[in-house]
Amino acid sequence: MRVVIEVAHILIGLVAAVLIAWAAAWSYPRATDDIWLVAFACMAAVVLMGIGPVRRAYAPDRAKLDPESGDTVNG
Numbered sequence: 001m002r003v004v005i006e007v008a009h010i011l012i013g014l015v016a017a018v019l020i021a022w023a024a025a026w027s028y029p030r031a032t033d034d035i036w037l038v039a040f041a042c043m044a045a046v047v048l049m050g051i052g053p054v055r056r057a058y059a060p061d062r063a064k065l066d067p068e069s070g071d072t073v074n075g
Helices: 002-027 029-065
Strands: none
Touching: 002 029
């Protein structure tokens, strides 16, 4: 569940970046290419900054899913 929450945070950040870039490009059409270039760089940064929290969230979630050594059926 933690991983899902962290991925949702990344997706929300990407949506926010797209909306801000769209509004900025709409309001200043002469710089549309530059605005989208910066927006794509920001979206890449959002994804890169989200990798660490996703990895930290994955460890406890995986530990929950792995069977404990004493509970195995075959030994």
